Amino acid sequence: MNLETATIANITGEKYLAHRMYGTFQVAGCADGESVALTRVTPRTASMDYGDKRILPLAISAREIAEDVCREINSDAGERSYLGVFVCAGDAPTEAELRAAREKLDEFYRALVAAADREWERSHSYLFIHDLQRRAAARLGMVKEWHYEARETEECPGCGERVKPGVAVCKSCRAILNRDKAAALGIVGYADRAAGTGASASAADAAQAVAPGERVVDHSRARR
Ligand SMILES: [Zn+2]
Incomplete structure (x- = not known):
């Protein structure tokens, strides 16, 4: 040693x-x-x-x-x-040491799974199931209702709401989040036309707003 x-x-x-x-x-x-x-x-x-x-x-x-x-x-x-x-x-683990560690770890994993079972019974919410509890169930080869659907949400770039990954449209701001899916559902054609009209209208407004301003500036220059 x-x-x-x-x-x-x-x-x-x-x-x-x-x-x-x-x-x-x-x-x-x-x-x-x-x-x-x-x-x-x-x-x-x-x-x-x-x-x-x-x-x-x-x-x-x-x-x-x-x-x-x-x-x-x-x-x-x-x-x-x-x-x-x-x-x-x-200097290296013995078979007995490894076996004892595995038994101890499995025992702790079983306790984690039991705690997750109780939590699931109470809340039926994936939010209260911890990663370590999921890992414990996987390691023990247990199939649990709460193990799957570790469904995470992501932030909508349009409004910051939490949305499920892969959804076509944000439910709160209607932003297209997945163009292919939105097209397949027939949502994108409508949204594109609406967005197109909106964009050209505001561009025209902007052009009109700028033009008189420039003329005013030109007059003031001419007067000097
Ligand atoms: Zn949104």
């Missing part, structure tokens, strides 16, 4: 960035087809500020750092949360 380094194992595809007082640590996530991603940590020296003008160096071992980083990451999803990162006893 190497005392100078410690190994963090991550059994999920998530990557993490842990900001600690003594440094920032990037924890690798599994690539496709990988079952565990390893990140090596080396010791650091932190500056301890005692508040009385004494700033002393404090050595932090690789293991202390790895434990701290894993605690930070795992605790990020609420009470008793576990996100699948742990410090290996040796």
